[in-house]
Amino acid sequence: xxxxxxxxxxxxxxxxxxxxxxxxxxxxxxxxxxxxxxxxxxxxxxxxxxxxxxxxxxxxxxxxxxxxxxxxxxxxxxxxxxxxxxxxxxxxxxxxxxxxxxxxxxxxxxxxxxxxxxxxxxxxxxxxxxxxxxxxxxxxxxxxxxxxxxxxxxxxxxxxxxxxxxxxxxxxxxxxxxxxxxxxxxxxxxxxxxxxxxxxxxxxxxxxxxxxxxxxxxxxxxxxxxxxxxxxxxxxxxxxxxxxxxxxxxxxxxxxxxxxxxxxxxxxxxxxxxxxxxxxxxxxxxxxxxxxxxxxxxxxxxxxxxxxxxxxxxxxxxxxxxxxxxxxxxxxxxxxxxxxxxxxxxxxxxxxxxxxxxxxxxxxxxxxxxxxxxxxxxxxxxxxxxxxxxxxxxxxxxxxxxxxxxxxxxxxxxxxxxxxxxxxxxxxxxxxxxxxxxxxxxxxxxxxxxxxxxx
Amino acid sequence: xxxxxxxxxxxxxxxxxxxxxxxxxxxxxxxxxxxxxxxxxxxxxxxxxxxxxxxxxxxxxxxxxxxxxxxxxxxxxxxxxxxxxxxxxxxxxxxxxxxxxxxxxxxxxxxxxxxxxxxxxxxxxxxxxxxxxxxxxxxxxxxxxxxxxxxxxxxxxxxxxxxxxxxxxxxxxxxxxxxxxxxxxxxxxxxxxxxxxxxxxxxxxxxxxxxxxxxxxxxxxxxxxxxxxxxxxxxxxxxxxxxxxxxxxxxxxxxxxxxxxxxxxxxxxxxxxxxxxxxxxxxxxxxxxxxxxxxxxxxxxxxxxxxxxxxxxxxxxxxxxxxxxxxxxxxxxxxxxxxxxxxxxxxxxxxxxxxxxxxxxxxxxxxxxxxxxxxxxxxxxxxxxxxxxxxxxxxxxxxxxxxxxxxxxxxxxxxxxxxxxxxxxxxxxxxxxxxxxxxxxxxxxxxxxxxxxxxxxxxxxxxxxxxxxxxxxxxxxxxxxxxxxxxxxxxxxxxxxxxxxx
Numbered sequence: 001x002x003x004x005x006x007x008x009x010x011x012x013x014x015x016x017x018x019x020x021x022x023x024x025x026x027x028x029x030x031x032x033x034x035x036x037x038x039x040x041x042x043x044x045x046x047x048x049x050x051x052x053x054x055x056x057x058x059x060x061x062x063x064x065x066x067x068x069x070x071x072x073x074x075x076x077x078x079x080x081x082x083x084x085x086x087x088x089x090x091x092x093x094x095x096x097x098x099x100x101x102x103x104x105x106x107x108x109x110x111x112x113x114x115x116x117x118x119x120x121x122x123x124x125x126x127x128x129x130x131x132x133x134x135x136x137x138x139x140x141x142x143x144x145x146x147x148x149x150x151x152x153x154x155x156x157x158x159x160x161x162x163x164x165x166x167x168x169x170x171x172x173x174x175x176x177x178x179x180x181x182x183x184x185x186x187x188x189x190x191x192x193x194x195x196x197x198x199x200x201x202x203x204x205x206x207x208x209x210x211x212x213x214x215x216x217x218x219x220x221x222x223x224x225x226x227x228x229x230x231x232x233x234x235x236x237x238x239x240x241x242x243x244x245x246x247x248x249x250x251x252x253x254x255x256x257x258x259x260x261x262x263x264x265x266x267x268x269x270x271x272x273x274x275x276x277x278x279x280x281x282x283x284x285x286x287x288x289x290x291x292x293x294x295x296x297x298x299x300x301x302x303x304x305x306x307x308x309x310x311x312x313x314x315x316x317x318x319x320x321x322x323x324x325x326x327x328x329x330x331x332x333x334x335x336x337x338x339x340x341x342x343x344x345x346x347x348x349x350x351x352x353x354x355x356x357x358x359x360x361x362x363x364x365x366x367x368x369x370x371x372x373x374x375x376x377x378x379x380x381x382x383x384x385x386x387x388x389x390x391x392x393x394x395x396x397x398x399x400x401x402x403x404x405x406x407x408x409x410x411x412x413x414x415x416x417x418x419x420x421x422x423x424x425x426x427x428x429x430x431x432x433x434x435x436x437x438x439x440x441x442x443x444x445x446x447x448x449x450x451x452x453x454x455x
Numbered sequence: 456x457x458x459x460x461x462x463x464x465x466x467x468x469x470x471x472x473x474x475x476x477x478x479x480x481x482x483x484x485x486x487x488x489x490x491x492x493x494x495x496x497x498x499x500x501x502x503x504x505x506x507x508x509x510x511x512x513x514x515x516x517x518x519x520x521x522x523x524x525x526x527x528x529x530x531x532x533x534x535x536x537x538x539x540x541x542x543x544x545x546x547x548x549x550x551x552x553x554x555x556x557x558x559x560x561x562x563x564x565x566x567x568x569x570x571x572x573x574x575x576x577x578x579x580x581x582x583x584x585x586x587x588x589x590x591x592x593x594x595x596x597x598x599x600x601x602x603x604x605x606x607x608x609x610x611x612x613x614x615x616x617x618x619x620x621x622x623x624x625x626x627x628x629x630x631x632x633x634x635x636x637x638x639x640x641x642x643x644x645x646x647x648x649x650x651x652x653x654x655x656x657x658x659x660x661x662x663x664x665x666x667x668x669x670x671x672x673x674x675x676x677x678x679x680x681x682x683x684x685x686x687x688x689x690x691x692x693x694x695x696x697x698x699x700x701x702x703x704x705x706x707x708x709x710x711x712x713x714x715x716x717x718x719x720x721x722x723x724x725x726x727x728x729x730x731x732x733x734x735x736x737x738x739x740x741x742x743x744x745x746x747x748x749x750x751x752x753x754x755x756x757x758x759x760x761x762x763x764x765x766x767x768x769x770x771x772x773x774x775x776x777x778x779x780x781x782x783x784x785x786x787x788x789x790x791x792x793x794x795x796x797x798x799x800x801x802x803x804x805x806x807x808x809x810x811x812x813x814x815x816x817x818x819x820x821x822x823x824x825x826x827x828x829x830x831x832x833x834x835x836x837x838x839x840x841x842x843x844x845x846x847x848x849x850x851x852x853x854x855x856x857x858x859x860x861x862x863x864x865x866x867x868x869x870x871x872x873x874x875x876x877x878x879x880x881x882x883x884x885x886x887x888x889x890x891x892x893x894x895x896x897x898x899x900x901x902x903x904x905x906x907x908x909x910x911x912x913x914x915x916x917x918x919x920x921x922x923x924x925x926x927x928x929x930x931x932x933x934x935x936x937x938x939x940x941x942x943x944x945x946x947x948x949x950x951x952x953x954x955x956x957x
Contacts, residue, residue: 002809004544004903005821011906015828018835019849024820027827027849030684031716041714042586046811049548056805060557062572064565073562076792083480085517091550093531094524099540099882100741104944105937106528106877108466110740113523116469119955123506129953132741135598138792146641166792173759173788177609177643215500243492245502258792267553268573269563269793270598271743283951289741294947297932302939306947312601312637313888317646322637325599325731329739339469339516343508345480351492352482358495359487377496398569406564429486 001046064403066266070431071403074381074422075211076137076164077260077269080239081426086263086336090329100289100325104304105296110328111303114291117335124238124338125255126246127277132289133331134323137235137258138167140274141205142174143321144233144254147278147285148203149178150320151231155200156181160192162210163235164258165411171205190214190374192221197228203254207235208247211411212383212420213357214376215244222251238262238275240379242350254278263337264330273327273334284310287321289328349425353380356432357423363436364421369443373418380424383408386417388446394419396442397435404439466526469519470955473509479516507957526938527740528882534908536829538853538885538897539632539680541710541732543822546809549735549802558801563793567778573797574777577763580804581747587815588704588726588749589719594758595747595795600707601634602790603727603746604674606759608642609787610725610750611672611701613757617785620699622671628657630681630889632707635674644671651891655683655846659690666698676705677721678712678851680889680897682826692722701725701754709733710901711823711852714816724751730796733818734803745799756785761794821902822852825909829900830854832913841865841920845892852901858894865920866927869894872919874941875933879915 007015012024021027028036047055066079073079090096094109101107101114114132121130134140141164145157157175159168161184168184175182180202185194191214192206204225209215218234225232231253239261241247247255260272278286284307292306312319341349361382365372369387386393390407397404408418423432492501511519528535535542553559561573581593597603608625615622625639629648639646647665650658657675666673673695677685685691695702704723710733718726730736731744738744750758761779768775779794810818830850833842841861844854858869873883873896885897900909923930934940 001811001814002546003814003817004546005817006903006905007821007824012824015824015906019824019827019831021827021849024824027820027823028684028715030686030849030851031712032686032689035688035716035721037714037716037720041812041815043583043807043812043815046809046814049809052805052808053548053552055808056552056558056576056801057555059572059576060552060555062575063557063561064569065556065560066562067556067560071562073564075564077563079560079562085479085513087554089517089520089524092521092524094527094529095520095740096550096737097530097545098527098740099530099535099537099542099738101527102537103528103873103877103883104942105874105934105939106882107526107740108938109523109525109527112466112468112526113520113740115953115955118953119468119470120506120508122954123508126502135602136791139598139602139790164792166789169760169789170791173609173790174641177612177641179643215496217500241502242505243496243501245500246506249502265559265798266562267559268561268565268570268797270791270796271745271798273743283953290951290953292947293952294943296939296942298940300939302942304942304944304947306944306951306953308944309948312633314633315637316633317636317640319633319637319640322601322605322634322641323599324601324634325729325738325744326742327598327739328741328743329737330743332740335469336516336520339509339511339519340479340513341508342478342480342510343473343505344510345478345482346508347505348482349480352485354492354495355485355490356487358490377500379496394566403562403565425483428483432487 002049069401069403072405072421072435073403075406075420076258077266078422078424079426080261080424082263083340085340086333089336090333095329095332101305104302108302111291113332113335115293115303117331118291120335120338121275121277124241125277126248127255128280129283129286130275130277131286132291133327134274134276134288135327136270136272136274138164138170140256140276141167141235142170143276143287144256145171145203147254147282148231148233149180150285151282152202154202156183156202158183158185158197158201158204160185160206161187162192162212163205163207164211167235190376192216194224197224197230199229201228201230203231203233205233208244209237209240209379212373213378213381214374218247218250218252226251239350242346259334262334264333271327271330273330285320288323288326352425353423357382360423360432363432364439367436367440369447381420381422383418383420386419386443388443390417390419392446393442396445397438400438402435402438404435466522468955469509469511472511472515472519475510477510477512479511479513533880533882534904534912535882536884536898536900537882538899539707541899541901543735543901544903545735545737549805552805553798553801571777574763576804577800578765578777580800581763583807584728584747585749587713589717590726590749590751592755592758593747593749595800596759596790597746597748598791598796599744600727600729600746601638603748604634604638605642606748606790607703607725607727608638608672610754610757613787614754615671622669624670626665626670626673630679630891631674631676632680632705635705655681656686657691659687662691662694666694668698670698670700672701672703674703674705676708678708681846681855682850682853683846683848684851688721707732708852711819713819714812715819724754730799730803735806736799736802743796743799745796757787759790760786760788818902825900825902825904826850826852826854829909829913832909833916836913836917838916838920853897853899855892856896857892858896862894865923867923867930869896871930875919875930876915877934878936881912881915
């Protein structure tokens with residue numbers, strides 16, 4: 001058994017004597033006798049460090065990671081390269097092991113990093129105020145909906161079908177509790193088509209790019225939302241924002257999104273971070289922590305958690321959110337990564353993805369039995385539909401060491417043979433060519449099988 | 456604080472270090488045709504100027520953030536008796552395990568058949584947490600304790616609505632964590648506070664008066680935020696269940712009772728765990744965490760989608776399959792994307808495997824021993840005259856002192872005491888919480904601290920009080936040795952500057 005406790009037998013005797021009791025058991029005398037567990041927990045016995053290492057190493061070996069196959073999986077999290085310096089910095093115990101910076105005098109490192117992070121998110125989104133992070137992307141959409149509900153007290157969300165399915169579901173889970181209705185706006189030719197908006201619409205919620213990879217015209221969506229007096233909430237993918245018109249410049253009121261692509265691991269879905277940015281007007285309704293600049297007694301610049309009267313530990317039932325622990329370390333990875341990319345690098349990275357994605361889309365759409373799902377501009381991800389059973393095609397590709405992407409049917413029943421394909425900077429032309437060869441061959445083989453059955 | 460850093464105390468931001476033309480990132484070579492941007496992305500959709508990220512070199516980034524890190528106090532460096540936060544040692548093995556590519560580079564939409572190791576780990580963690588809580592069904596999805604609270608209240612609503620009931624209120628004790636009342640509002644209920652009695656327990660008469668058919672749930676922390684075990688827990692259970700409400704266990708203080716007693720056996724219907732407290736996920740300066748919940752049979756149908764399940768082999772010789780089950784017609788839906796904070800699950804599972812049943816029980820025993828020892832040690836040192844225990848009982852894993860007498864007698868507030876502690880190299884306890892104790896200090900030493908550390912902390916408190924008797928200005932002006940001194944928080948909130956001006 002491993003232990004991280006250092007109390008020796010002698011320590012324990014001395015401590016019990018100081019307390020004035022005879023046994024540790026006596027310390028638990030407030031617990032009614034009938035409630036005490038009279039047996040050990042039914043858990044396996046503890047093990048030595050190396051044995052635990054071996055066990056979890058063996059579990060890891062039973063997962064097929066992005067190092068084990070050529071993966072074109074995206075759909076909200078992406079296989080981007082995380083530079084070594086990110087790991088090296090976030091593993092420092094001074095960042096890894098402190099609590100939330102409630103004592104600013106001894107937390108300037110974390111607080112300044114939050115301030116720098118907020119600045120980076122503000123630059124990407126074109127909105128002046130960012131918080132220090134929320135949990136992750138989809139729940140951030142629900143959090144933005146909560147702000148909208150309080151801002152205009154209207155009864156309905158209009159949500160694009162292009163918003164990540166998990167985000168739509170996370171919002172729907174909460175909307176019922178708020179007596180809010182959610183109405184879906186369909187996708188037409190890959191883009192959001194808004195219904196008639198009336199004065200009961202609290203917010204229109206869209207994604208940029210949307211789940212099928214298409215770049216939306218945010219300006220037009222914002223104009224439509226605003227003309228009905230509604231807010232526009234946009235869930236954005238941060239790296240494509242290097243090229244795309246900033247949401248804030250298009251009139252977006254709240255920009256949220258998933259931050260995994262900014263220097264964070266895939267980790268089978270978390271922990272990553274969510275970002276949340278908004279206008280000056282909504283600053284005092286924002287959820288979670290915000291770092292702000294101030295001065296100390298000697299006039300020296302310093303940073304503190306600010307606008308805390310929004311938060312649960314001060315405002316309790318009147319707080320703007322219940323969020324407490326968020327994702328500070330993951331957001332730190334985010335700002336380190338963005339500093340590594342830098343002002344020019346982020347554009348170069350996005351342009352590389354843009355061109356490789358365009359190349360991949362063209363290559364794949366030229367294959368017999370493969371059709372692009374839409375013709376809209378895309379940056380990192382695009383969707384095709386196959387003239388063959390999707391799961392069988394995927395199985396064939398995997399046998400060749402290629403994971404061709406996400407079968408859309410799991411989230412979009414109407415796109416039964418749809419495939420969502422992500423091209424990060426990790427996927428080379430050679431790999432894209434191999435995808436085209438393998439996918440083409442797999443679709444053909446399945447079509448032949450089908451033809452054989454029909455014949 | 457080394458003199459090198461102290462000399463350069465006015466740290467620049469990464470943006471202030473930026474110089475046009477500097478860079479760290481070099482893009483991989485363009486290996487596809489260089490088509491014009493206009494052809495791929497119409498100009499009306501593009502931004503005019505790139506985001507103003509810093510232009511800095513790799514050595515500068517490394518040095519900048521390393522220097523910043525040295526302006527943080529951290530658990531690996533010193534004592535962190537922050538009540539209700541369970542700042543215990545974060546085992547180093549866990550970081551190595553979480554970084555294994557099979558865990559760290561696993562895509563969340565990977566086919567479950569190709570993520571069997573991850574799903575099995577999650578399934579085993581669910582089983583272990585269920586056993587610790589004494590409740591059989593676990594969802595790992597919530598991202599933090601407050602997220603677990605939200606889920607618990609939503610499940611309560613689903614249960615009642617499924618039985619055709621519409622309830623409007625949720626009860627919390629007046630000493631509850633701020634997340635409890637905030638959760639109640641966010642979940643669409645009205646908060647009703649229950650008083651605390653003279654011994655620090657829930658006031659049963661007040662509870663009886665407020666419990667009724669309109670009450671959906673009582674959210675309770677046990678041991679409470681006063682560090683006390685609810686002596687009337689059995690009666691509380693009868694009252695709450697008597698009116699058809701659910702009993703919710705806020706697991707922030709689970710570190711006191713692991714293997715000693717179980718919330719499920721006390722009659723709780725829902726428990727959340729803070730894996731970043733009792734189960735050693737490093738706190739990261741404010742996350743990440745994870746807030747799984749365990750529930751009783753009657754709440755199981757409403758758990759979020761997807762659930763990790765084990766499908767037993769059909770026929771001979773097959774292997775069990777671990778899967779994500781979406782087919783849950785009564786589920787409240789999703790709370791977030793994907794399957795939760797898996798990297799946190801790896802660490803928590805490693806911890807449970809390392810300690811086992813006996814080790815987890817020892818954790819709680821020593822956590823409670825350490826807290827009672829520190830409380831006794833402070834009393835013996837004569838501190839009680841200025842900092843009496845709020846309730847004169849044995850405590851569990853933490854205890855509350857009141858700085859009221861200190862303020863009146865010595866003229867220094869709890870805040871001053873806390874700030875002076877910074878000069879002695881320890882992190883102060885939680886201050887001004889719980890709200891029901893005047894000038895509160897909530898002290899949680901945790902099981903991983905040595906007796907010598909506890910003795911030293913007691914000595915520091917004695918020393919600061921002695922100093923204050925001679926000259927209260929010392930504490931009032933503290934700290935003196937930190938990278939910055941007391942900061943103008945009111946000014947920061949009045950004129951918020953929340954990003955770098957460029």
